[in-house]
Amino acid sequence: MSLMDLESAIRDIKDFPKEGIIFKDITPVLHSAPLFAEAIGHFADAYSEKRPDYIVAIESRGFIFGSALAYKLGCGIVPVRKKGKLPYKTIEERYDLEYGSAAIEIHADALKKGDKVALIDDLLATGGTSAASIKLVEKLGASIIGINFLVELCFLNGRDKIKGYPVQSLIKVK
């Protein structure tokens, strides 16, 4: 198993969620235990020298990669969720969508000053959700030591929104 196997497994779905979009379906990676282990192994390699205290995982496909990575590294999991889903006291951050805006939240007691955080999601697209998640983490006083994605849609230039942070994406779509 290699990064090339991961890349070949991703399935292009035309016109999802709407016309003109080619959606990158990652479920074949989840379906195959060796491919999933390959992805988690690469994510873990990024933290071989400096282990995070927490994996901050972005709803909802980020949960899938984040929790296996946290389990492997032996660190805690902190979910970032869409507004209204987290039950305890939260802080929120808004970000722009194509039309309008959306908000994500994190529990206010989930992180503290000095905590080292790895942020994870399945996909880097325009970078809006990632940038908002970084703000949530930093508002709580924690610091980002790495950001991990399975797939990066390079043509959307999401990296511009998360400049200055160590970013790892396993599959780059030009």
Added chain:
Amino acid sequence: MSLMDLESAIRDIKDFPKEGIIFKDITPVLHSAPLFAEAIGHFADAYSEKRPDYIVAIESRGFIFGSALAYKLGCGIVPVRKKGKLPYKTIEERYDLEYGSAAIEIHADALKKGDKVALIDDLLATGGTSAASIKLVEKLGASIIGINFLVELCFLNGRDKIKGYPVQSLIKVK
């Protein structure tokens, strides 16, 4: 770490998501690496003799437990999601809510005849989502060898809807 530690970590949130409900907040279990590992270890113990081919994980907190369990057991992950979220060809199942109904989906090619499945979610409440998920799995010809929950709200009698299947819940709320 023990089951009692898991139970003590669950946090009661009054009036969430609406008045009169006491919500069981499981995020403290995720936050603590030893507690999370304790939960995953108990889930894995249920499959020490017969390993599932796939973990079917229910969106979205089910993803968190399901993916770490799949990673530990070395089996594939199949997501069950709310209608409209899965990009490829799906089959769907409807279930009743307090008011109206909702639908969940699974990819039509995710399972096949003879596959052994463990179904996992964070919470067993009325059992509606679980029962619908079982139907999805069985429609594809696969068989359920176990169903795992972190928390069971026993007073809602969810087990009545999933009779005849081996159910494991780590925390029972009477």
